[in-house]
Amino acid sequence: MQIDLRTVAIQPQRQAFDHLVRRFGDKPASRYQEGSYDIQAAENLHYKPTWAPENELYDASLTRIVMQDWYALKDPRQFYYSTYTLTRARQQETAEANFAFVESRGLADMLPDELRDVALKVLVPLRHAAWGANQHNTFICGYGYGTTFTQPCMYHAMDNLGIAQYLSRLGLLLGDTDALEAGKQAWLDDAAWQPLRRYVEDCLVLRDPFELFVAQNVALDGLLYPLVYERIVDEHLSVRGASAVAMLTQFMSDWFDETRKWVDAVLKVAAAESEHNRDVLQGWTRSWSARAASAMVPVVELALGAEADEAVGQQLAALTARIQKTGIPL
Amino acid sequence: MSTVFIALQANEETRPIIEAIEIDNPQAVVNRQPAMVKIDAQGQLVIRKSTIEEQLGRDFDLQELHINLISLTGNVVEDDETLTLSWNS
Amino acid sequence: MDMKVAKKKLGLKEKYRALTRDLGWDTTYQPKDAVFPYVGYEGIKIHDWDKWEDPFRLTMDAYWKYQAEKERKFYAIIDAHAQNNGHLNLTDARYLSALKIFLQAISPAEYASHKGFARTGREFPGVGTQVACQMQAIDEIRHAQTQIHAMSNYNRYYNGFHAFADTRDRIWYTSVARSFFDDAMSAGPFEFMIAIGFSFEYVLTNLLFVPFMSGAAYNGDMATVTFGFSAQSDEARHMTLGLECIKFMLEQDPDNLPIVQNWIDKWFWRGFRVLGLVSTMMDYMLPKRVMSWREAWDIYGVENGGALFKDLARYGIKPPKGWDDAEKAIDHMSHQFMLGLYQWSFGTAFHSWIPSEEDMNWLSAKYPDTFDKYYRPRWKHIKKLADAGTPFKNYGLAKLCQTCQLPTVFTEPDDPTLTCHRQSVYKGQKYHFCSDGCQHVFDNEPEKYVQAWLPMPQLFQEPINGDLGAWMEWVSLRDGKDNGDYAGSEDQRNFEAWRGLATTNQ
Numbered sequence: 001m002q003i004d005l006r007t008v009a010i011q012p013q014r015q016a017f018d019h020l021v022r023r024f025g026d027k028p029a030s031r032y033q034e035g036s037y038d039i040q041a042a043e044n045l046h047y048k049p050t051w052a053p054e055n056e057l058y059d060a061s062l063t064r065i066v067m068q069d070w071y072a073l074k075d076p077r078q079f080y081y082s083t084y085t086l087t088r089a090r091q092q093e094t095a096e097a098n099f100a101f102v103e104s105r106g107l108a109d110m111l112p113d114e115l116r117d118v119a120l121k122v123l124v125p126l127r128h129a130a131w132g133a134n135q136h137n138t139f140i141c142g143y144g145y146g147t148t149f150t151q152p153c154m155y156h157a158m159d160n161l162g163i164a165q166y167l168s169r170l171g172l173l174l175g176d177t178d179a180l181e182a183g184k185q186a187w188l189d190d191a192a193w194q195p196l197r198r199y200v201e202d203c204l205v206l207r208d209p210f211e212l213f214v215a216q217n218v219a220l221d222g223l224l225y226p227l228v229y230e231r232i233v234d235e236h237l238s239v240r241g242a243s244a245v246a247m248l249t250q251f252m253s254d255w256f257d258e259t260r261k262w263v264d265a266v267l268k269v270a271a272a273e274s275e276h277n278r279d280v281l282q283g284w285t286r287s288w289s290a291r292a293a294s295a296m297v298p299v300v301e302l303a304l305g306a307e308a309d310e311a312v313g314q315q316l317a318a319l320t321a322r323i324q325k326t327g328i329p330l
Numbered sequence: 331m332s333t334v335f336i337a338l339q340a341n342e343e344t345r346p347i348i349e350a351i352e353i354d355n356p357q358a359v360v361n362r363q364p365a366m367v368k369i370d371a372q373g374q375l376v377i378r379k380s381t382i383e384e385q386l387g388r389d390f391d392l393q394e395l396h397i398n399l400i401s402l403t404g405n406v407v408e409d410d411e412t413l414t415l416s417w418n419s
Numbered sequence: 420m421d422m423k424v425a426k427k428k429l430g431l432k433e434k435y436r437a438l439t440r441d442l443g444w445d446t447t448y449q450p451k452d453a454v455f456p457y458v459g460y461e462g463i464k465i466h467d468w469d470k471w472e473d474p475f476r477l478t479m480d481a482y483w484k485y486q487a488e489k490e491r492k493f494y495a496i497i498d499a500h501a502q503n504n505g506h507l508n509l510t511d512a513r514y515l516s517a518l519k520i521f522l523q524a525i526s527p528a529e530y531a532s533h534k535g536f537a538r539t540g541r542e543f544p545g546v547g548t549q550v551a552c553q554m555q556a557i558d559e560i561r562h563a564q565t566q567i568h569a570m571s572n573y574n575r576y577y578n579g580f581h582a583f584a585d586t587r588d589r590i591w592y593t594s595v596a597r598s599f600f601d602d603a604m605s606a607g608p609f610e611f612m613i614a615i616g617f618s619f620e621y622v623l624t625n626l627l628f629v630p631f632m633s634g635a636a637y638n639g640d641m642a643t644v645t646f647g648f649s650a651q652s653d654e655a656r657h658m659t660l661g662l663e664c665i666k667f668m669l670e671q672d673p674d675n676l677p678i679v680q681n682w683i684d685k686w687f688w689r690g691f692r693v694l695g696l697v698s699t700m701m702d703y704m705l706p707k708r709v710m711s712w713r714e715a716w717d718i719y720g721v722e723n724g725g726a727l728f729k730d731l732a733r734y735g736i737k738p739p740k741g742w743d744d745a746e747k748a749i750d751h752m753s754h755q756f757m758l759g760l761y762q763w764s765f766g767t768a769f770h771s772w773i774p775s776e777e778d779m780n781w782l783s784a785k786y787p788d789t790f791d792k793y794y795r796p797r798w799k800h801i802k803k804l805a806d807a808g809t810p811f812k813n814y815g816l817a818k819l820c821q822t823c824q825l826p827t828v829f830t831e832p833d834d835p836t837l838t839c840h841r842q843s844v845y846k847g848q849k850y851h852f853c854s855d856g857c858q859h860v861f862d863n864e865p866e867k868y869v870q871a872w873l874p875m876p877q878l879f880q881e882p883i884n885g886d887l888g889a890w891m892e893w894v895s896l897r898d899g900k901d902n903g904d905y906a907g908s909e910d911q912r913n914f915e916a917w918r919g920l921a922t923t924n925q
């Protein structure tokens with residue numbers, strides 16, 4: 001017998017899981033809430049880490065930022081795995097179409113040599129910087145506290161890897177494997193890249209997850225993405241006839257637009273929590289964005305020459321304004 | 331020789347894949363279970379892109395296997411054309 | 420000017436090298452030990468991280484594409500299941516006990532695994548290894564979330580699901596899985612990989628997911644089948660990572676062998692104990708059974724595990740130390756567990772029950788050497804007490820094993836009539852164990868296992884002080900609803916009433 005179960009009207013016994021009712025009231029919870037709140041073990045942890053016996057397995061004191069409730073650091077995009085993955089899958093379809101378009105029309109070969117050189121010189125070494133970003137966000141996810149804060153960092157880390165891979169493909173398409181080798185050489189040895197490489201390596205030994213968030217996602221990305229993808233790719237290269245490059249980096253531009261809203265939201269909530277947090281964040285944002293700005297100057301010079309100082313200066317001012325808007329006085 | 335296996339979800343998408351695996355591995359034993367098809371083979375199992383494409387009538391990227399994969403055993407060797415599972419004993 | 424030179428077509432491996440493996444570099448502004456501070460202290464020697472063989476060479480674009488396809492399918496089914504009262508398709512609501520245990524003990528483990536792999540995804544110095552770990556880290560949060568989402572609809576209609584975030588940290592039986600994952604996460608990165616990547620994923624998860632999900636399919640639970648198989652499709656990558664990792668350690672330096680062997684011994688036994696709960700789910704909790712725990716063990720334990728250890732013998736690896744004891748326990752453990760769960764069912768946020776005559780006949784067919792001889796008589800006795808209105812309850816505290824945290828309900832490997840009990844003394848304190856395997860684990864690292872949080876003594880400490888009602892409140896267990904015998908429970912009454920509505924015209 002086929003039972004038509006849809007026609008049965010039965011009364012649910014409850015609306016949501018207890019911990020969500022406690023947080024959000026007695027009503028159905030969203031999938032973001034179900035997948036994010038209170039899902040990290042909180043009490044009665046069994047053993048101290050053998051790698052850091054002075055710490056706890058999940059330890060909010062690894063950072064100087066203090067939160068009454070770490071779950072307050074909500075992701076405004078409300079990304080959980082599914083919404084994140086579906087969003088990126090759509091974007092990768094566009095990216096794929098863009099790469100295919102550039103390739104099938106031979107647009108890469110039609111680029112003026114000098115612009116192609118600039119594109120390769122600036123963009124290819126950045127795949128290593130993106131790998132650095134991946135390392136940092138993986139770290140924040142691993143050692144940060146509270147899922148609403150840490151889960152977007154894992155997504156961010158995978159995005160950083162995806163960006164490194166798109167930059168590698170761009171190198172292969174505009175150049176060849178030689179272009180990737182030359183880019184790595186430049187990253188390791190060329191004077192223009194050393195301040196940035198040093199910045200990334202210094203971040204590799206930072207073990208305060210929130211400071212790392214500021215150094216990478218606020219300060220460095222906050223300057224690098226607008227400078228490279230807006231100022232250099234969109235304005236400098238496209239205007240001169242290399243709009244094919246912008247097609248290949250559309251993912252990065254869209255990605256920065258989307259993710260900065262999350263980054264700002266995290267800063268805003270953390271800063272609003274206390275005077276102490278504001279002080280700490282002020283110190284971090286100030287020193288890391290100054291360092292990031294000076295590391296970006298020689299990189300921007302590769303494309304803009306003498307205009308680099310001014311471009312970086314403008315961007316630093318814009319970043320400062322952006323940070324101030326989150327409630328951190330600079 | 332030890333047994334290797336691959337288990338796939340039982341659905342329309344995997345039907346041609348399973349047929350291709352049977353063609354390439356005549357020694358394999360196909361076990362159909364609820365919602366799952368498990369294919370056992372002695373020592374080695376080879377999954378070939380070209381055979382799947384013939385069964386499917388379209389291009390197939392071997393990584394598409396991940397969508398309906400449930401489990402596998404053995405050492406995995408993957409290239410553009412084949413995915414091989416084997417035990418060294 | 421036509422300088423068009425045909426580009427080299429890169430094969431899968433070269434392409435992966437160019438796009439992924441080549442992204443890392445040797446740092447010069449910061450020393451390697453400061454960048455990777457935890458990779459050395461376990462004593463594992465790695466000479467060349469470039470020798471790492473990537474098990475699957477997925478780049479992010481492919482990852483997003485294929486995973487999105489899985490996600491779309493999964494949520495379509497979950498949505499339909501919720502909208503169409505899919506829960507009424509279950510063979511019987513007692514089946515839900517298995518899911519309640521799953522949500523309280525396994526889903527939090529998925530999350531722990533997510534965190535652990537994020538850490539190894541940063542701590543290993545090789546790009547290939549890191550990326551594989553990172554993908555597992557993001558997959559594991561997927562598993563935690565898809566499981567919570569799949570069970571969310573059951574929570575709306577049935578008891579026992581509502582407090583999983585509380586029971587995870589406080590109730591006694593979840594401590595078994597929690598202590599396993601806490602143990603792995605508190606270990607160094609290489610041991611973590613053996614614990615989770617190899618022992619749990621490779622040797623044991625097939626036992627957890629495959630027969631269990633087939634069981635869900637047999638019992639009309641499409642929500643669980645879907646999250647199970649969907650998770651398992653990632654598991655195939657994870658298992659291969661686990662296998663790759665162990666081979667890599669063994670190939671890099673012969674000195675790694677004894678360390679790795681020791682971990683295999685430890686983690687096989689730890690995993691075997693955690694999965695003991697699965698034996699009970701399979702043999703007792705599925706109203707319609709797909710195969711017995713013994714049959715699953717023969718396929719996924721003996722045949723697969725056997726093949727695996729035969730393969731690894733070329734490196735000098737021997738099957739895990741506890742293998743023979745495990746084999747001897749297979750025909751007993753599900754019965755011993757279920758008897759334990761039944762007598763302590765006042766303290767579980769799921770139901771247990773006395774198996775029916777028909778259930779018992781199935782069990783004796785599947786366990787011809789043990790069931791009728793040792794366990795049917797005990798069930799019969801318990802049934803008699805229940806029929807007389809004096810159901811058997813053990814309000815005494817279970818003695819928990821200091822290592823695996825299970826009550827010491829198991830018998831001696833060679834004498835099923837004798838409860839196995841071991842003890843060790845460390846710094847003047849006595850510690851209890853359920854088995855030789857657990858005692859060995861403790862004796863190798865007593866300073867770690869003395870730290871274990873034991874949920875039973877908690878009952879006698881602040882703020883509970885031996886008050887059972889206060890304890891129930893503290894673990895968010897609602898007496899008379901979440902716990903006790905399935906017979907007469909609210910879940911049973913509701914399910915039958917709702918099914919009645921669906922099958923009649925009232």
Ligand SMILES: [Fe+2]
Binds near residue numbers: 532559650
């Ligand atoms: Fe998982």
Ligand SMILES: [Fe+2]
Binds near residue numbers: 820824852854857
């Ligand atoms: Fe034990």
